[in-house]
Amino acid sequence: GQQLNQSPQSMFIQEGEDVSMNCTSSSIFNTWLWYKQDPGEGPVLLIALYKAGELTSNGRLTAQFGITRKDSFLNISASIPSDVGIYFCAGSSWGATNKLIFGTGTLLAVQP
Amino acid sequence: EPEVTQTPSHQVTQMGQEVILRCVPISNHLYFYWYRQILGQKVEFLVSFYNNEISEKSEIFDDQFSVERPDGSNFTLKIRSTKLEDSAMYFCASRHPRQGRQPQHFGDGTRLSIL
Numbered sequence: 001g002q003q004l005n006q007s008p009q010s011m012f013i014q015e016g017e018d019v020s021m022n023c024t025s026s027s028i029f030n031t032w033l034w035y036k037q038d039p040g041e042g043p044v045l046l047i048a049l050y051k052a053g054e055l056t057s058n059g060r061l062t063a064q065f066g067i068t069r070k071d072s073f074l075n076i077s078a079s080i081p082s083d084v085g086i087y088f089c090a091g092s093s094w095g096a097t098n099k100l101i102f103g104t105g106t107l108l109a110v111q112p
Numbered sequence: 113e114p115e116v117t118q119t120p121s122h123q124v125t126q127m128g129q130e131v132i133l134r135c136v137p138i139s140n141h142l143y144f145y146w147y148r149q150i151l152g153q154k155v156e157f158l159v160s161f162y163n164n165e166i167s168e169k170s171e172i173f174d175d176q177f178s179v180e181r182p183d184g185s186n187f188t189l190k191i192r193s194t195k196l197e198d199s200a201m202y203f204c205a206s207r208h209p210r211q212g213r214q215p216q217h218f219g220d221g222t223r224l225s226i227l
Contacts, residue, residue: 044218097143097162097168
């Protein structure tokens with residue numbers, strides 16, 4: 001089945017540093033989404049990407065939809081302690097269901 | 113901002129018992145989903161539901177699982193005879209009916225513990 005490979009698995013950084021994580025797939029997706037999950041909570045949508053090559057920002061977060069439709073990256077600038085959590089990419093293809101295929105997640109720890 | 117709500121937040125059940133997880137999707141959404149996340153693993157798709165029927169299900173969603181929209185607001189996931197390996201977080205999600213550029217919004221999940 002479709003799989004998304006996300007890297008790195010975990011990151012331990014100092015407050016103020018920039019962060020970059022990415023997601024690759026062997027399949028083409030029409031939509032890439034980035035979610036953040038805090039412990040005991042559900043995934044919260046950060047950024048949605050709908051066009052190949054699209055670059056979208058949300059505050060300190062920037063994400064891009066790869067030209068091949070098989071990859072995406074998420075950057076976080078000037079990290080702060082509340083950025084701690086697990087970041088998931090998710091892809092979907094337009095169709096009857098738009099089900100999401102999730103990546104394996106990147107655990108981000110920020111040292112104050 | 114409207115949100116997806118799920119109850120209960122934590123359900124503890126004996127193996128072999130039936131369990132029903134409940135979700136109230138965002139009110140103007142018409143596509144509904146259930147996902148599962150085993151501890152420490154990624155989120156996995158279980159089933160999608162639209163127009164009062166299942167539109168797609170994964171191989172995880174076997175005959176022990178069923179979904180229902182019993183009224184205009186609730187969306188439920190039933191596991192008929194629970195197994196130890198059903199222990200996981202179960203997330204409900206919903207999406208606006210406009211096709212394409214509408215992301216799924218997730219609830220905070222129900223933690224299901226099977227003893």
